[in-house]
Amino acid sequence: MASWFVGVLFLSTLLLCSADVHHYEFFVRESNFTKLCNTTTLLVVNDSYPGPEIRVHKGDTVFVNVHNQGNYGFTIHWHGVKQPRNPWFDGPEFITQCPIQPGTNFTYEIILSDEIGTLWWHAHSDWTRGSVHGAFIILPAENETYPFPTPYADQTIILESWYNGDYKQIIDDALAAGVAPRTADAYAINGHLGDTYGCPNDTIFLMEVHSENIYLLRIINAAMNEEQFFTITNHTLIVVAQDASYVRMFTTDYIMISPGQTMDVLVIADQNVGQYYMAIRPFSDSAAPPNDFITTGVFQYTNNEGGLNASLIPLPAMNDTDAMLNFISQIRYTNVSQNPTISVPADTDINRRVYITIATNTLPCNTSECVSDTRFAASLNNEQYHWCFHPRFSV
Ligand SMILES: *[C@@H]1O[C@H](CO)[C@@H](O)[C@H](O)[C@H]1NC(C)=O
Ligand SMILES: *[C@@H]1O[C@H](CO)[C@@H](O)[C@H](O)[C@H]1NC(C)=O
Ligand SMILES: *[C@@H]1O[C@H](CO)[C@@H](O)[C@H](O)[C@H]1NC(C)=O
Ligand SMILES: *[C@@H]1O[C@H](CO)[C@@H](O)[C@H](O)[C@H]1NC(C)=O
Ligand SMILES: *[C@@H]1O[C@H](CO)[C@@H](O)[C@H](O)[C@H]1NC(C)=O
Ligand SMILES: *[C@@H]1O[C@H](CO)[C@@H](O)[C@H](O)[C@H]1NC(C)=O
Ligand SMILES: *[C@@H]1O[C@H](CO)[C@@H](O)[C@H](O)[C@H]1NC(C)=O
Ligand SMILES: *[C@@H]1O[C@H](CO)[C@@H](O)[C@H](O)[C@H]1NC(C)=O
Ligand SMILES: *[C@@H]1O[C@H](CO)[C@@H](O)[C@H](O)[C@H]1NC(C)=O
Ligand SMILES: *[C@@H]1O[C@H](CO)[C@@H](O)[C@H](O)[C@H]1NC(C)=O
Ligand SMILES: CC(=O)N[C@H]1CO[C@H](CO)[C@@H](O)[C@@H]1O
DSSP: OHHHHHHHHHHHHHHHHOOOEEEEEEEEEEEEEEETTEEEEEEEETTBSSOOOEEEETTOEEEEEEEEOSSSOBOEEEETOOOTTOGGGSOOBTTTBOOBOTTOEEEEEEEOOSOOEEEEEEEOSTTGGGTSEEEEEEEOOTTOOOSSOOOSEEEEEEEEEEOSSOHHHHHHHHHHHTSOOOOOSEEEETTBOTTSSOOTTOOOEEEEEOTTOEEEEEEEEOOSSOEEEEEETTOOEEEEEETTEEEEEEEESEEEEOTTOEEEEEEEOOSOSSEEEEEEEEEOOSSSOOOOOOEEEEEEETTOOOOOOGGGOOOOOTTOHHHHHHHHTTOOBOOOTTSOOOOOOOGGGOOOOOOOOEEEEEEEOOSTTOSSSEEEEEEETTBOOBTTBOOSSOO
């Protein structure tokens, strides 16, 4: 009797604490996509733009066998996964590994620790991340819950830059000419360009909801360079997490999300049964702004009879710095047990200060492809860090 009880207790403890191991296969090759009235060849995973989703629980381990069936080498980075004591599977090309060569495969081991919520994965070789990317969803552990009402369902929303043309070709041409790469031709929501670009073959992303249910949107900004505003007409957004940590909940009509960032947002389907636009638009207050396109999706109630109304998309203007600041100033840490522990050293524990300057610099440009006699170059403490120029200091 006693041993039976101990056995059950032991088994249930194992079940509560088990961290699962998952295996994924990524076949990366070129595939044709027709968008914006053009057919473009892109390097993608499993013929899909965006690529397949990884969906696991907190603390699990994931193996991803990446088969390069394309024409050039690349690596994949697991954006935001901390990989303690496992840096050789982090992915940045020429930093922790050489590119995976065409015709070969490489298996990544991704060890999750305290990450919770939404992350993403992307290729990490020049601009290949533009088409080789996807969501990395980390659900609560089996013995944990969300620190908010459990959503009825969740929906991944990946924001992307669309170019008529191959991403690698665009960046290679820009680097050779010594100029900034051209701006995106469109933006996409989960690979759909929506109904604002005037091309009849384009599709629109549609999310179907049931009245009165709560949905968790897992928003990932996979755009190349553009911050994006995001809104759903007539619906309040409740921000609950950012970059795989929970944040103090706050309500807002729109969010502003930076490239590389993720945000988890609750939305309650509490409006009249109908069809509402969701929409994105870039934010930029720089002197070299991106294209000011609004890209649409649809938030659609089941059994709706309504039509869409384009005049009701409440997005801030592209250069609305106050709207951007108003949003980001509301983001706060929340002390919930599900979050990673934060350990900030006291000022008295700091015995060395390191100053780092990140800048855009110039180098001579002296080939026949150069547009002028200088080219842009990123620099760290006034040094360019490049695999074939050895920096004079250690990073
Ligand atoms: C869940 O299990 C993990 C692993 O054993 C443990 O670290 C964590 O504290 C547990 N969480 C809860 C809420 O019991
Ligand atoms: C990718 O495609 C292969 C072959 O069709 C399939 O076996 C594999 O499960 C797919 N991977 C994902 C993550 O969907
Ligand atoms: C893409 O389209 C081009 C032009 O039609 C064609 O030559 C090429 O074979 C296609 N590529 C793939 C992977 O289907
Ligand atoms: C758009 O679709 C139509 C029919 O669905 C097709 O005939 C046409 O070739 C397509 N256009 C492009 C640019 O692919
Ligand atoms: C390449 O893939 C094969 C079959 O899927 C696998 O057995 C092998 O371990 C993989 N090699 C690497 C280096 O990951
Ligand atoms: C959406 O909100 C606007 C005002 O913000 C209102 O005029 C309109 O009736 C609402 N639409 C629906 C379908 O509730
Ligand atoms: C959109 O909403 C405006 C204001 O409510 C209204 O005047 C207009 O007729 C609507 N358009 C459509 C296509 O429903
Ligand atoms: C934003 O852009 C509009 C028109 O493009 C311009 O009139 C306005 O002055 C700009 N606002 C700021 C703060 O730059
Ligand atoms: C978080 O909450 C725990 C338990 O309530 C408390 O012990 C800890 O000091 C709090 N940490 C911060 C940073 O507020
Ligand atoms: C061209 O510029 C590179 C630096 O970008 C420099 O190393 C090289 O010496 C220059 N070549 C000539 C011929 O000036
Ligand atoms: C880059 C490219 O091919 N752009 C084309 C996309 O389609 C439009 C309309 O057919 C053309 O005008 C562009 O040249």
